[in-house]
Amino acid sequence: MSQPSDDTPDGPPDEHVLVRSAPGEPVISAHGIGKSYGHVRALHDVSLELRRGEVVALFGDNGAGKSTLTKCMCGVVTPDEGHLETPAGPIELHSIRDAEALGITTVHQDLALAPDLSVLENMFLGREVLATDWRRLLGVVSRREMADRADAALSELRINLPSVRIPVSDLSGGQKQAVAVARAAMWSNAGILMDEPTAALGTTQSDIVCELIRSTADRGLAVMVISHDIPRILDVADQVVVLRHGTVAMARPSSEISRRDVVDAMVGYHEHVGGHR
Amino acid sequence: MSSADSTTAAEQPTTSSSGSAPPALPARLRALGSTTALWIFVVDILLVLLFGALSENGSFLTASSFRVLGLDAAEALILAVGISLLLGAGEIDLSLGAGLLLSSVFGGKVIIALAGSGTAVAAIIGLFACLGTGAAIGLVNGLVVTKLRVTSLIATLATMGIATGIANIATSGTDLSDIPASLQDDFGIRNLIGIPLPAFIALALWLVTWILFRSTRFGLRLLALGSNRGAAERSGLKVDAHLIAAFMLVGAMAGLAGFIDLTRFATTNLAGHQNDGLAAITAAVIGGTSLYGGRVSLGGVLAGTLLAVILQDGLVVIGLSAFYQLIAVGVVLIAAVNLDQRRTPGGLRLRLRR
Ligand SMILES: Nc1ncnc2c1ncn2[C@@H]1O[C@H](COP(=O)(O)OP(=O)(O)OP(=O)(O)O)[C@@H](O)[C@H]1O
Ligand SMILES: [Mg+2]
Numbered sequence: 141m142s143q144p145s146d147d148t149p150d151g152p153p154d155e156h157v158l159v160r161s162a163p164g165e166p167v168i169s170a171h172g173i174g175k176s177y178g179h180v181r182a183l184h185d186v187s188l189e190l191r192r193g194e195v196v197a198l199f200g201d202n203g204a205g206k207s208t209l210t211k212c213m214c215g216v217v218t219p220d221e222g223h224l225e226t227p228a229g230p231i232e233l234h235s236i237r238d239a240e241a242l243g244i245t246t247v248h249q250d251l252a253l254a255p256d257l258s259v260l261e262n263m264f265l266g267r268e269v270l271a272t273d274w275r276r277l278l279g280v281v282s283r284r285e286m287a288d289r290a291d292a293a294l295s296e297l298r299i300n301l302p303s304v305r306i307p308v309s310d311l312s313g314g315q316k317q318a319v320a321v322a323r324a325a326m327w328s329n330a331g332i333l334m335d336e337p338t339a340a341l342g343t344t345q346s347d348i349v350c351e352l353i354r355s356t357a358d359r360g361l362a363v364m365v366i367s368h369d370i371p372r373i374l375d376v377a378d379q380v381v382v383l384r385h386g387t388v389a390m391a392r393p394s395s396e397i398s399r400r401d402v403v404d405a406m407v408g409y410h411e412h413v414g415g416h417r
Numbered sequence: 418m419s420s421a422d423s424t425t426a427a428e429q430p431t432t433s434s435s436g437s438a439p440p441a442l443p444a445r446l447r448a449l450g451s452t453t454a455l456w457i458f459v460v461d462i463l464l465v466l467l468f469g470a471l472s473e474n475g476s477f478l479t480a481s482s483f484r485v486l487g488l489d490a491a492e493a494l495i496l497a498v499g500i501s502l503l504l505g506a507g508e509i510d511l512s513l514g515a516g517l518l519l520s521s522v523f524g525g526k527v528i529i530a531l532a533g534s535g536t537a538v539a540a541i542i543g544l545f546a547c548l549g550t551g552a553a554i555g556l557v558n559g560l561v562v563t564k565l566r567v568t569s570l571i572a573t574l575a576t577m578g579i580a581t582g583i584a585n586i587a588t589s590g591t592d593l594s595d596i597p598a599s600l601q602d603d604f605g606i607r608n609l610i611g612i613p614l615p616a617f618i619a620l621a622l623w624l625v626t627w628i629l630f631r632s633t634r635f636g637l638r639l640l641a642l643g644s645n646r647g648a649a650e651r652s653g654l655k656v657d658a659h660l661i662a663a664f665m666l667v668g669a670m671a672g673l674a675g676f677i678d679l680t681r682f683a684t685t686n687l688a689g690h691q692n693d694g695l696a697a698i699t700a701a702v703i704g705g706t707s708l709y710g711g712r713v714s715l716g717g718v719l720a721g722t723l724l725a726v727i728l729q730d731g732l733v734v735i736g737l738s739a740f741y742q743l744i745a746v747g748v749v750l751i752a753a754v755n756l757d758q759r760r761t762p763g764g765l766r767l768r769l770r771r
Contacts, residue, residue, distance in 0.1 A: 237653055252651045254644035256711030257637065265641050266652035268634045279634045 164192030166227055167331040167362040168213060168244060174221030175208055175386075182208040183219070183386045190331050190362035195353055197373045197394065198366045199402050200383035206366045207249070209383070210333050213364070214246040215239040243330030247337050251320040255309035259301060260290040262308055263323045293326040294318075296359070297352050314345025321352045331362035338369050350376050370402050382406055453705030453753055454716035460749075461723045468731030477734045480611060487616035488606065488681060490726040492517070492674045494619040496697035497722045498626045498715070499670035502663050504701055505630065507643030507710025508562065508569040510664065513671045514693030515580035516554045520547040520675030521685045522584045525593040528600070528679070536597050540604065540680070547676035548669045554580055555668020559661030577694065585687060596683040605680030615677045622670065627715040639663055643710025699746060700725055703753045724749065 169189035175182045183205045190196055200206050211217035213224065215233030223230050226242060233239050236246065253262050260283065269285045270276045283305075290304045299318045301311070308316060317337055324332045334353070338346040346369060354376045357363045367373040374380065374394055382390040382405040390397075390405035403409075469478035476482060496513050503510050524547035531539035554576055561572040607614040630636035638659055641649040650656055674693075679685065702708060703724060704717020728742040 236651060240653075248651065250647070252645070252648035254641045254648050254711065256644035257641055261637055261641075265637070265649065266654055268637065270634065275632075280632045281634050281637065283632075 164194060164360070164362070166191050168231075168242065169225045170209070170213060170222065171225060172222035173209065173212055173219045173224075175205075175212060175217060175219050181386050183212070185222070186383070186386070186388055187222075188381050188388070188391065190364055192330075192360050192362050193357055194378040195357045195363045195365060195376055196379045196381060197377035198364055198381050198383065199368075199370060199373075199406060200389075201406055204383040204406075205386040206383055207335055208386075210246070210335050210364070210366060213239070214244060214333050240327065243328055245324040245328040245332055247320050247324045247332065247334040249335040249339065251316055253308045253316060253320060256307055258305050258307055259311070259319050260286045260304040262319065263290045263293065263304075263326060267327065289326075290322075294322050297322050297325060297355055299352070312345070314341055314348050317341060317345065317349050318352060321349065321356065325356050325359070325361065328361055331364070332356060334363065334365045336366050336368070338367055338372065346372055370399050374399060374402065384408055452714070452716070453703075453757055454714050454720045456756070457704055457717060457720035457724055457749075457753065461720055461727055464724070464727045464731060468727070468735060471735045472731075477731060482730070482734065484608065484611075484613055486726060486730050487613045489730060490722055491613065491615035491619040492677055493693070493696060493700065493726055494719065494722045495622055495670050495674045495677070496693055497700040497718045498619075498623050499667040500694075500697045501626065501701050501706055501713050501715065501718050502629075502639060503569070503667050504698070504706050504708060505636075505643050505710065505713040506639040506660060506663050507646065508660065508663070509698065509708070510555075510558060510569065510573045510667055511694050511698075512554060512558060512573040512577040512580055513667070513674075513697055514690040514695075515577040515584070516551045516668055516671035517675040517678060517693055518685070518687065518690045519554065519580040519584040519587075520550040520672035521679040522587055522593065522687075523547070523550045524672075524676055525596055525679050525685055526587070528597070529593065529595045532595070532597055536599050536603065539597070540600055543679070544673075544676050547672040547679070549672070551668040551670065551672020551675065552665045553668070554671070555665035556661065558668065559664035562664070563657040563660050581691075584685075588685065588687060590687065592685045592687055594684055596679060598683050600680040601683050603680075605677065605682070615681065618673070618677070622673075623715065623719055630713055630715060635659075635662075640711055640713065643707075643712075645711075696725060696746075697722075699750055703746075703750050705753070705757060721753075 167190045169187070171187050173186045174184050186205070186209060188196065188198075188209075198206050198209065208217060212219045213233075215235045215238045218232070218234070224233065225231065231242070233242075239246070254265065257265065264281075264286045268281045269289070271280045271282045287304050294301060294304065297318070299315075299322055301315060301319075308319065311319065321332075321334070321337060324334070337353070338349050341349060350372055353363055353365055353373075357376075357378075365373055365377070374397075377394045380390065380392055380394050380397060380402060381388060382402055384406060389408065390401070392401075465477070469475050472478075496517070500510060500513060524543040527546040528539045528543035531542055558569070558573050558576055561567050561576070562569045565572075567575075604614060609617055630640065638649070638654055641652070641654065642656060642659060646656065678690075698708075700721035701713075701718050702721070704719070704721035705714040706712060706717055725742070725746050728745050729739055732741050732745075733739050
């Protein structure tokens with residue numbers, strides 16, 4: 141996997157959007173996705189594309205269908221209408237494992253970490269590295285190998301932890317979030333879907349996670365972020381998609397829009413012009 | 418006033434974040450000092466010394482007294498080690514005592530039936546009958562929990578009753594009495610370098626389980642299941658397969674304890690194992706294993722088991738009713754769990770920091 145052609149060597153944050161306007165290679169795209177739960181139409185005719193090196197921000201009010209779209213794209217939910225496509229052609233995802241086989245991982249809203257296990261054990265859960273000698277036959281894991289790789293993955297995202305061998309329950313909220321993002325990044329070689337990665341985080345910690353989001357994309361991955369924290373995510377996003385009542389209300393490059401535009405699209409401002417402002 | 422408040426609030430995140438990364442070594446030392454297992458071990462040693470001082474001529478401190486202690490501890494330790502596997506995975510098994518009993522009944526019947534073809538053959542096939550019976554009960558438990566979605570508390574409460582019922586029906590309520598007595602000397606009360614063979618086996622099992630949790634993929638995954646079931650699922654773990662395997666392993670351990678019981682006493686004990694399963698859970702929890710999953714202390718399992726056995730034997734040696742043991746263990750259980758909950762969250766997880 142090649143690194144992105146570094147077009148922004150340490151540019152100031154504000155220049156992200158301008159310089160990175162040349163899109164990378166597509167990773168996965170949704171075409172006319174629809175999904176209903178009984179009479180509730182959670183999604184209708186939603187299309188979007190995730191490209192390498194790009195952060196797509198997905199905004200929308202509660203119940204707009206953001207999580208449902210994420211679930212469709214990571215194999216947890218099968219859409220009723222429309223289809224997903226990779227550069228290799230149309231694809232159906234039947235489980236989270238299918239998405240992971242495409243190199244697409246997910247940061248779940250609840251982080252899905254086991255608090256009693258150490259950071260490294262969490263990062264390798266389900267993919268443990270076994271010892272290379274005879275102990276392999278007994279299913280003995282190689283903590284040193286895993287620790288080295290976890291350390292490398294964390295430092296690549298500039299995450300600082302006292303140690304990867306401490307239990308996750310000893311971490312702060314931001315550190316946990318960082319571990320969840322690092323884990324997703326470690327097993328992803330194409331894209332990461334993040335469902336509200338800054339929910340319930342303080343200002344400082346949200347900033348750290350946003351930096352993580354940016355640096356993950358800068359490593360050449362496609363990132364989709366769901367958030368209610370519009371100003372902060374707008375700062376790191378390249379593309380903005382706003383969902384409203386399960387349909388795409390707006391899809392534009394972040395360089396062209398303001399926070400106000402996002403909120404207007406979320407609440408359907410254009411439908412009753414002259415209201416506020 | 419309000420401005421002072423907002424200053425404090427604004428400063429808090431900075432303060433807490435700079436204080437949240439204590440140097441690793443002192444933290445580990447603190448964890449070591451506050452480990453429940455260690456405290457219980459200290460209590461164990463003090464109790465041995467106390468009973469030694471109170472017993473006539475220090476008879477509690479003799480080799481033969483320790484051999485009895487070892488024999489008593491062997492069965493209890495095997496059950497406690499077994500339950501730690503399930504507690505780690507966030508499940509529980511109340512059927513261990515009944516599993517022990519039913520295994521000893523079936524194993525005993527097999528041994529009696531085969532006694533004609535040589536004691537060794539009978540014993541070996543009897544051992545497998547015990548292990549198989551226990552594992553079968555475990556399989557039922559595992560299937561009921563994973564496929565019928567009955568919580569393990571209820572499922573194993575049911576199988577406890579079922580297994581006890583079958584054991585009594587199969588024996589018509591009379592303990593088996595035709596077990597060859599030679600099995601006792603050959604296995605049940607045999608000594609190796611002065612230590613009872615069953616105690617050796619129990620310690621070996623304890624060690625293997627300790628390594629299993631500390632170093633193997635299976636152990637880690639069990640703890641993950643107990644720590645956050647949903648996360649384990651989304652990490653692609655085969656939850657049902659792991660749980661069924663754990664229930665069967667624990668069941669087989671109860672079967673092993675049943676075989677030891679059978680060969681030690683050369684009879685079954687229909688009336689004697691009702692409390693064994695709960696005693697195992699008690700021993701594990703006293704030692705710092707969490708009832709809610711994800712945290713297991715094998716050191717605590719050993720210390721907690723020894724505590725119960727030392728109290729039981731010691732009280733008898735100094736001439737007090739063994740029922741005082743129940744009272745003492747109950748008090749210690751409450752004290753130990755209280756100690757646990759007041760401690761810093763890192764304390765119990767020493768084992769996991771490797
Ligand atoms: N499993 C489900 N069963 C029934 N209805 C569902 C289910 N999941 C989602 N819905 C419905 O689909 C709609 C979209 O839900 P979704 O979770 O995608 O919203 P969201 O944009 O993520 O909202 P939030 O910001 O609150 O997380 C909602 O009306 C919700 O009630
Ligand atoms: Mg949601």
